[in-house]
Structures are given as structure tokens and as C-alpha cells.
Amino acid sequence: MxxxxxxxxxxxxxxxxxxxxxxxxxxxxxxxxxxxxxxxxxxxxxxxxxxxxxxxxxxTLPRLRLDRVVTSPRDLFQKLRFLTGDDLALETVLIPLHRPGAASVCLSSQVGCAMGCTFCATARMTTRRNLAAWEIVDQWVQARDLARSQGRRVSGAVFMGMGEPFLNYDRVLAAAELLRCPYGAAVGAKSITISTVGLVPEIDRYTTEGHRFRLAISLGAATDAKRARLVPVAARTPVAQVMAAARRHALARRDRVMLAYVCIRDENVGEDDARALGELIGDTPVRLDLIDVTDPTGRFLPPAPDELKAFRDALTRHVGQPVVRRYSGGADIQAACGTLAGER
Ligand code: SF4
CATH class of the missing domain: 1.10.150 (DNA polymerase; domain 1)
Structure with missing residues (x-):
């Protein structure tokens, strides 16, 4: 068996x-x-x-049990809650894309997360375990089936849900390969993104192994002092080393690495932060994705509109790489980045 x-x-x-x-x-x-x-x-x-x-x-393989589906009336993001065979809850997000009828799936790679990012609900979960490759793939299959029943087509996957994917490296890569394989789900490698908060040995392993999936690195902040406050476990590695690994990857792939940057009011969106980002990134081929923080506890707030505009202006002066604003949807149903917690 x-x-x-x-x-x-x-x-x-x-x-x-x-x-x-x-x-x-x-x-x-x-x-x-x-x-x-x-x-x-x-x-x-x-x-x-x-x-x-x-x-x-x-x-006879046990499947994940789809326990609940919540749809955001605001932006139609859908949060799926699954129960594992050992009765742990995990969450997956079905993301509507700009093209009508198109969707992607945000997958969880772990129940809980040991990285302890201060703005993240997953970090506050008490139960933790790696998900099996099959449990990761089954999230995608069931989300895809739900989308099909609504007349939508799922064409991608992002490993940005619960957990740090590179702490479950082998199973995440196995799941991504299963999604990619042409006689299975046949998702294009470039439509699969694997995200990490910055584990340098695993980024280098991923680069060396030559995977074609997209890589995203979540920075938190551009200085070690601020990273120590926001992403404390990842910050044990100096941010310069994380960026050096990103550079090795970008040059080996001849492709931009996505740098995700969670914007937090009065915390990491000042002129100094833009300058530090510019010095850190230099001429490394990246795309800087700005994402508003979503923190249901209210401790961390997204930047005010004028604060964000000033930050974007400062980035234009200091960062010589593309900067885009990424929408983190489903905030009203706690499906946005950093809000997945598998609550029962
Ligand atoms: S932001 Fe990602 S890496 Fe950080 S605690 Fe949350 S799930 Fe883990």
C-alpha cells in the first residue's frame, strides 16, 4: 500500500x-x-x-476533508479550510485573476509555522507539522474542482499559504513537480511560485538543482535591525546574505527574483527604508512587490495613502528595479497574506 x-x-x-x-x-x-x-x-x-x-x-489514500468554504463578497477570493487525517486544520485560498474566469491557488506547505514572523497569524498556531506532498497536491485538486464547478479555470499555484515552504523542501518540490507534470495537472512551471522568507542554504540548493518554478523571497525589511523585529527567525541570517543568494539565483536563471515586501505603517515605509532597499538590491535583477500588511489583531497597520505614495516616490529615486504593488485579497475573510490560521 x-x-x-x-x-x-x-x-x-x-x-x-x-x-x-x-x-x-x-x-x-x-x-x-x-x-x-x-x-x-x-x-x-x-x-x-x-x-x-x-x-x-x-x-484507499485518505484525502483532505473540505470542511468549509468562505467567499469574500468584496473581491470573490475564497478560503477553503481542510482537515487532515489526523484532524489538523489548514487553509488554502482560491485567487481570482484579472483575466475573466481565471484563477490561481495559494497552497499551504505546513500546519503552523516556526518562523515566528510577528505580523503573521500562522506563526501564532500551536500545532505544527509538515504536510505530505500528496496533501499539498490535494489542496490544489480540490480548489481546482471547486473553481471548475463555478465555471472558472485554475492555471497556477503559489506556495504562499501556511508555513515556510523551504522548511518542507523535499515535499514541496515533489508537489510542485506533480502539479507540473504534463500528464497530470499540467501547470506551467512559470505559473508555479515558491516563496521563502529567506533560508539561504535552501535557496542555494534550489538554484543548484535547476528548478524552473519561480522563486519569491519575502524580505520583511531591508536592514538586519528591522528584520529582527519583523521576521525574527529568518533574521538570524544577515539580509545581505539573503540578497547574495537571490542574486546567485537570478543570475543562474537569467530571470528576476520576486522580492515580496510587506508594507507596515510607521515601521518599514520611510525614506531610510527605501534607501536601504536600494543599497541592498543594487543591480540584482529583482521585481519588488509591495504588499499591504493585513493583521486582524490591529497591531500592525497598512501605510496611510500619503505615506505609501511618499514611499513609492522614494523607491523610484533609490531602487533601479521594477516596483509593483501587489493586491493581497480576501482581507475581509482572513484569507490575505499572513492571516491564515486554520481556525476551527
Ligand atoms: S509569514 Fe510565512 S514564514 Fe512568516 S510565520 Fe507566516 S507563514 Fe511562516
Missing amino acids: LDPRDQAPGPFLAEARRLGADDLAVRRLLSAILGQGIHDPAAWGRSFQVPRRLSDAIG
């Missing part, structure tokens, strides 16, 4: 072969589940010629 706690393409194929299946049968199975969203083992045999022994084994 396949072990649902540690599902990955390699072991998946190996186990399927042990069960007597060839690669073609496995591809048909992935096509049925990931491509078509058909979860009835009887239908796999009928329509996809998946061998009975294989479909029986895969069919």
Missing part, C-alpha cells in the same frame, strides 16, 4: 511498479486524478485503463 504521508513522484512510480504497473498506467492515473478530477477508482479502470490493483491501492 502507498504511504499517504510521504507521497512523491519518485516513490509513487517505484511503488506503482512494485504493484506491477508500468509508467503508462501511472500516467493514466495521474491524468484521471490531477488532470480530470475523477476520484472514483471504478472510473479509473473504466475510462483510463488503470490496472485494478493500482487503482485499489491509490483509492
Whole structure:
């Protein structure tokens, strides 16, 4: 029987072969589940010629239980709450894109998070564990099925939900590969983004291994002193080393690294912060994404409009790389960046 706690393409194929299946049968199975969203083992045999022994084994894998769906009346973001086999809650966000009918999915990679970012609800969760690759993929499959039922098409995935993806490196990469594989979900590699708060050894490993998914690095702030307040665990590594790893990645890929910057009123949006960002980034090919903080506790507030405008003007003077403002939707249903907490 396949072990649902540690599902990955390699072991998946190996186990399927042990069960007597060839690669073609496995591809048909992935096509049925990931491509078509058909979860009835009887239908796999009928329509996809998946061998009975294989479909029986895969069919016993426990799925995530979709417990609740909340839709934002403001911007139509949807938050899905799942329960794992060991009764832990995790959340996933279905994100409407600008193109009509298009959507992407924000995936969780862990229950809880050990990185302790002070503005993040996930950091305050008491239960923590890594999610299996299959549990990550199943979030995408069920969100995709929900979107289909609404006449929408999911074309991407972002690993920006609960948890630090690079603390669950192998399973996150296995899940991303499963989403990418052409006989499964067939999501384009460039439509999959993996985010980290700045784990340098894992960024370098990711660069060395040559993955084609997009990389996003969440900075928090441009100086070590401010990072120590906002992203304390990640700040144990000097921000200059994080940027050096980003530069190695950008140059190896010949592509811009996305730098996510959570904007917080009176905290990291002053002239000094813009200047520090400019000095830190230099000529490294990045795209700086500005995101308003969302903190339901009220401790951290987004910048006031004039404060944000002054910050953007300062960035224009100090940063010689593209700067964009990214919308963090679903704030009214606590589905925005930093608000996922799997509350029961
Ligand atoms: S912001 Fe991301 S890395 Fe930081 S605590 Fe929250 S989930 Fe973890």
C-alpha cells in the first residue's frame, strides 16, 4: 500500500511498479486524478485503463476533508479550510485573476509555522507539522474542482499559504513537480511560485538543482535591525546574505527574483527604508512587490495613502528595479497574506 504521508513522484512510480504497473498506467492515473478530477477508482479502470490493483491501492489514500468554504463578497477570493487525517486544520485560498474566469491557488506547505514572523497569524498556531506532498497536491485538486464547478479555470499555484515552504523542501518540490507534470495537472512551471522568507542554504540548493518554478523571497525589511523585529527567525541570517543568494539565483536563471515586501505603517515605509532597499538590491535583477500588511489583531497597520505614495516616490529615486504593488485579497475573510490560521 502507498504511504499517504510521504507521497512523491519518485516513490509513487517505484511503488506503482512494485504493484506491477508500468509508467503508462501511472500516467493514466495521474491524468484521471490531477488532470480530470475523477476520484472514483471504478472510473479509473473504466475510462483510463488503470490496472485494478493500482487503482485499489491509490483509492484507499485518505484525502483532505473540505470542511468549509468562505467567499469574500468584496473581491470573490475564497478560503477553503481542510482537515487532515489526523484532524489538523489548514487553509488554502482560491485567487481570482484579472483575466475573466481565471484563477490561481495559494497552497499551504505546513500546519503552523516556526518562523515566528510577528505580523503573521500562522506563526501564532500551536500545532505544527509538515504536510505530505500528496496533501499539498490535494489542496490544489480540490480548489481546482471547486473553481471548475463555478465555471472558472485554475492555471497556477503559489506556495504562499501556511508555513515556510523551504522548511518542507523535499515535499514541496515533489508537489510542485506533480502539479507540473504534463500528464497530470499540467501547470506551467512559470505559473508555479515558491516563496521563502529567506533560508539561504535552501535557496542555494534550489538554484543548484535547476528548478524552473519561480522563486519569491519575502524580505520583511531591508536592514538586519528591522528584520529582527519583523521576521525574527529568518533574521538570524544577515539580509545581505539573503540578497547574495537571490542574486546567485537570478543570475543562474537569467530571470528576476520576486522580492515580496510587506508594507507596515510607521515601521518599514520611510525614506531610510527605501534607501536601504536600494543599497541592498543594487543591480540584482529583482521585481519588488509591495504588499499591504493585513493583521486582524490591529497591531500592525497598512501605510496611510500619503505615506505609501511618499514611499513609492522614494523607491523610484533609490531602487533601479521594477516596483509593483501587489493586491493581497480576501482581507475581509482572513484569507490575505499572513492571516491564515486554520481556525476551527
Ligand atoms: S509569514 Fe510565512 S514564514 Fe512568516 S510565520 Fe507566516 S507563514 Fe511562516
